[in-house]
Amino acid sequence: MSKVIKILGTGCPKCKSMTSVVNDVVSENNIEATIEKVEDIMEIMKFNVMSTPALVIDDVITIKGRVPSKAEVLALLN
Amino acid sequence: MFDWLQHFADWLIYSVFGIGAETHLGVALNFFIYDTNKILILLFVIVFIMGIVNTYFPIERLKDYLNRKKLYGLEYFFSSIFGAITPFCSCSSVPLFIGFVQGGIPLGVTFSFLITSPLVNEVAVAMFIGMFGLKATLIYVVSGILLGTIGGWLLGKFNLEPLLSDWVKQILDNNMQQAEFQEEKRTFYQRLPEITNSAWDIVKGVLLYVIIGIAIGAAMHGYVPENFFNDYLGGGEWWTVPLAVIIAVPMYANAAGIVPVIEVFVAKGVPLGTAIAFMMATVGLSIPEATLLKKVMSLKLIAIFFGVVTLCIMLSGFVFNILL
Numbered sequence: 001m002s003k004v005i006k007i008l009g010t011g012c013p014k015c016k017s018m019t020s021v022v023n024d025v026v027s028e029n030n031i032e033a034t035i036e037k038v039e040d041i042m043e044i045m046k047f048n049v050m051s052t053p054a055l056v057i058d059d060v061i062t063i064k065g066r067v068p069s070k071a072e073v074l075a076l077l078n
Numbered sequence: 079m080f081d082w083l084q085h086f087a088d089w090l091i092y093s094v095f096g097i098g099a100e101t102h103l104g105v106a107l108n109f110f111i112y113d114t115n116k117i118l119i120l121l122f123v124i125v126f127i128m129g130i131v132n133t134y135f136p137i138e139r140l141k142d143y144l145n146r147k148k149l150y151g152l153e154y155f156f157s158s159i160f161g162a163i164t165p166f167c168s169c170s171s172v173p174l175f176i177g178f179v180q181g182g183i184p185l186g187v188t189f190s191f192l193i194t195s196p197l198v199n200e201v202a203v204a205m206f207i208g209m210f211g212l213k214a215t216l217i218y219v220v221s222g223i224l225l226g227t228i229g230g231w232l233l234g235k236f237n238l239e240p241l242l243s244d245w246v247k248q249i250l251d252n253n254m255q256q257a258e259f260q261e262e263k264r265t266f267y268q269r270l271p272e273i274t275n276s277a278w279d280i281v282k283g284v285l286l287y288v289i290i291g292i293a294i295g296a297a298m299h300g301y302v303p304e305n306f307f308n309d310y311l312g313g314g315e316w317w318t319v320p321l322a323v324i325i326a327v328p329m330y331a332n333a334a335g336i337v338p339v340i341e342v343f344v345a346k347g348v349p350l351g352t353a354i355a356f357m358m359a360t361v362g363l364s365i366p367e368a369t370l371l372k373k374v375m376s377l378k379l380i381a382i383f384f385g386v387v388t389l390c391i392m393l394s395g396f397v398f399n400i401l402l
Contacts, residue, residue, distance in 0.1 A: 041172055041373055042245060050137050050177035051170050
C-alpha cells in the first residue's frame, strides 16, 4: 500500500534537510510513497505540532522538531 | 581551562609562521586562532548539553506543565525559563505561539516564552562564556530570563487578544482535531548519536558566522586603538544605551557572529551593560521575526510587543551599567 508522507515546515534549514533525508530513503529503498511538503502555516497548525520540521506518515505524526537519521525514517516506513 | 590552546596559538603564529608577537598582524592572527578554536569547543559542549536537556523536556511537556499547574503568578517566570532552555529556531516561533495559546496558556505567559526563547539560546550562551567569562554569562542569562518574565507580565496586563489575526482567533474558538502523537520510547543511548549529530549540525551551521565574527573582532583588536569608543563615541554616556538598542532592534544577526564584535567594543571602552543591551536587541528582536509574527498578530500587536521588549532591554542596559 502506498504511504502518504507529509513534511511539515515553513522552509527553515532543518525542514530542508528533513526533506532530503526522506527523499533519499524513499528513492534508495524503492518505497512506494507520495511525499508532500506542507509549508503553509495554517495547514501545519491543523496537525497541532509546536515544533517544526515534523514528519507525518499516513496522518500520524512520527517526528517533530528534529531531523531524523535515514535509518530512523526507514524503520518508520516499514 | 584553555591555557593549552593559548600555548598552541602562540606556538603556531610566533614560531611556525614566525610573525612577531609585537606586530598588529601577529596579535590579530593569534587572537583569531585562539578564539575560533575555543568558541567551537565551547559551542559543541553547550549545544550537546542542551540537546540532552531537550530530549527530557520537549516543548509539549513544558506546555502541559504550564497548563496544569497553578503557579500563582510564577507562570511568567517558568515560561521564561522554558523559553531559555528550548532551542530557538525563528521558523518555530509561530507554531509555538499558536500551540501555547491554543493550549489555553494566557497571552502574557506565551509572550514570556517568546521573548526569552531567542534571547537566551545555546549559541549565545556558548559565545558569551567564551568571550566574556562565566560571570558575565550568568548576568546575561539571568537578566534575559527576568526580562522575559517582566515583559510577558506587562504585555499580559493589556487586553491584547482582540489584536490577534482572525484565523488565530478562529483556532481559539473551535477546538481543532488532535492528531495522534507517538510518544518517544527510545532510551538515552539510542538517542545519543542523534543528539551528537544535531550538535554537530548546529556548530557547522554557525561556523561561518563564528569565523567571520572573530575575524572582524581580531582585525579590530589589532587595529582599533585603546579607548577608541570612549574618545570618539561617547563611551559611557547615558544616551549610548538607547542608541545602541535602537540601532540593534531591526538588525538580524546570528549570536555567533555578533558576540565577537561586541567583545571588541567592550575591550575598547564600551560599558558591558550597553554591550549586553545591544546584543539582546540584536538577537531578541528583528525585522524577519516581525514578518513571521505578522501571520498571527496584527501590526499593532507586533508594535506593542516590540515596544515593550525594547523598553525592557533599554532599562536592563541602564541597570547593568549601574551594577557592573
